[in-house]
Amino acid sequence: MTRLRILIAALALLASTAAFAETTIKIGIQDDPDFLDPARSRTYASRLVFTALCDKLVDVAPDLTFVPQLATAWTWSADNKVLTMTLRDGVTFHDGEPFDAAAVKFNLDRSRTLPESLRKSEIASIVSVDVVDAKTVAINLKQPDATLIAQLSDRAGMMLAPKASTGDVGAKPVCSGPYKFLQRVQQDRIALTRFDGYWNRAAYHFDKVVFLPIPDTSVRLANLRAGDLDIIERVAPTDIKTVKDDKSLHVFNNPGLGFSFITFNVANGDRAKTPIGQDKRIRKAFELAIDRSAINDVVFEGLYTPSNQPFPPTSPFVDKSFALPARDVAKSQALLAAAGVKTPLDVELTVSNSPITQQVGQIIQAMAGEAGFNVKLVATEFATLLSQQQTGRFQASMQYWSGRPGPDGNIHQFLTCKGSQNDSHYCNPKLDDLLNTARTTTDLAQRKALYAQALPILADDMPSIDLYFEPRLIVMQNKIKGFVPNPDGLIRLKDVEAKP
């Protein structure tokens, strides 16, 4: 009897030390993710979780090139209308179902046909998916699509286990990533636990990953400093000084993909019928009045990257010869005079009601004021802002786009005549031609040349003014080693470990 008790006590002790040895990494994120279903997800926060949960066909490397993940290789047919992918061997989903070509077909078909799918437009070029053999899949396209690989590097390329993915996928997603779904408490936490059957298990060092949504940036930082979190993302630029003074933390300041820009309403309803909506010289004058670097220095502690093109600073598509215009108030005033408008000219600029955006708006207001614009700022809450923009109830509006690694996803839907997010209703067939051709051109040099031709057209028509790219500021405890930042800001836990 006593022996039995000792044995039980020993076992209990063993179990408790085993529990103690379990390692957990806690990541503080800005918002609570929406559906954890790759086909339906719309938030950046959900992509942060997916990075640990769901592997994709293709991944994005820090230099924004596309690298193998579940697909080990891919080739295009001679007419660029068939993409053939070779799939990784020995991959299983979290429920043990093997990953194969049929699973790829299931997922791509699901994203294309699920009524609520938000991926439809991303992979609209796909007409059918053929299972060639267990490890080879052929994706047939309507026309060549140079953006497809970029799309497959995001949610459209995430693979769910077919058998487990009927009904409410988002409540308990079954994927093939390094961590599997454990628990979610709305607005509180999402916990994942290590998937022992992962094909690259040795590269992942934590037993558990917990994502905690904490919207307030200073509270997120306080949690990190208190040691309750290991990593936080989207740190406010104004907090970076505090972080640098804290010897137990270090910061990754990596140029990101997200950028801000001002859209002018040029043809969307009655509100477009303003001098600034109708005369591109006035829009040009507005741009010349703005000093992007000053905004960066004043509001963002110089951590952002001022830009006049929608391609991220690390992208190979950035046209270095297309220089950032310097602020030129005299030229701006001259353009206003040439346009024959009476100054000060009233312009209504809609901004979101976040303090930072309002601050940017105020600086723009002051700078444009010196050139002869009377800018009225309209701070609007997000849901209202979206519907106002879409229905054309704005003159000029400050927008933010979280950015895509490929160039098309940052420009096509905003600036082509029928673009889904062309709130300005700007339309220039010549630009449409270039951007549509770029979509179907797979040769990198040719694509670059096409985008390089598009930029001067935009600089002349000025339907929008690109302002700056934001960095992905990630801060972590010093003991967390091995992290490699990526412009997409996602936290890849491969080779990340805690070392005191």
Added chain:
Amino acid sequence: MIAFIARRLVGAIPTLILISLFVFTLQKLLPGDPILAMAGEERDPAVIALLHEKYHLDQPIPIQYIRWVGGLLQGDFGMSLRTEQPVTTLVASKLPVTLELAALALIIALAIGIPAGIIAALRKGTALDYGANIVALSGISIPHFWLGILLIMLFSVKLKWLPASGFVPLFDDPVQNFKTLILPAFVVGVGLAGTLMRHTRGAMLSVLGTDYVRTARAKGLMPRSVVLKHAFRNALMPIVTLTTLLFGEMLGGAVLTEQVFSIPGFGKMIVDAVFNRDYAVVQGVVLCVAVGFVLLNLLADVLYRVINPRLRTAS
């Protein structure tokens, strides 16, 4: 008493109907379309149309209202647009958190506010009274989020005694639960304590000047007995009203405090829901809070009768 309670509950029905109508229409008057926010950055028009239809947002507002009330009568509060969870599930998961925070905050408020109020009244015009008043006013005026962040800085970042934010359910780990709630409860409680102290002081002062208190003193009762048994019991009426009202207010969630301490309660949920135009959630929460208010009012009336025997015979 039971007849009284029943009468009051039936009387609450028109109030609740009015509230439901009010919340529903007010929300629809807000600009912005939830589906546009839901359709993601890509905003596929086909998806937008589908979602409008799925959530009946393409129908006239009166029909939407009738649909909603029809569901309510069957215990169906609708589904969150944002997370597709039933509103009842969401409310059920957040209500205990908010109740616990409110209860703890109220205990702190009562423990500070009432003794301070009594002492200030007894020592009216002295340095103690002025001191208590200044502390009370500061408690009311200090912004919650600011006090919250200061406390986090002190107790979590510097001393590392308490977790900076987050929440652990009571039944998972009572100690950790207390640790996560004590700071936010203190922040909310201090604000309420100020209000309570001011009201207790006022009520006590008016009672202490009455004839029967003078009589009680004159017949040689212990000062302690005069204050607590004779004066305070009569001063209690306005304090009971205030306390139930304060508790009712807290049911709406301590929005800023919950935000600062990342506590998944009503406040955080309703703010997110309003920003996302998650109609069903806002309606569900507001209705729940309204029901809570009605019940608390009833509780106050019942308590009056317990405290004041004259009211018992009057009905």
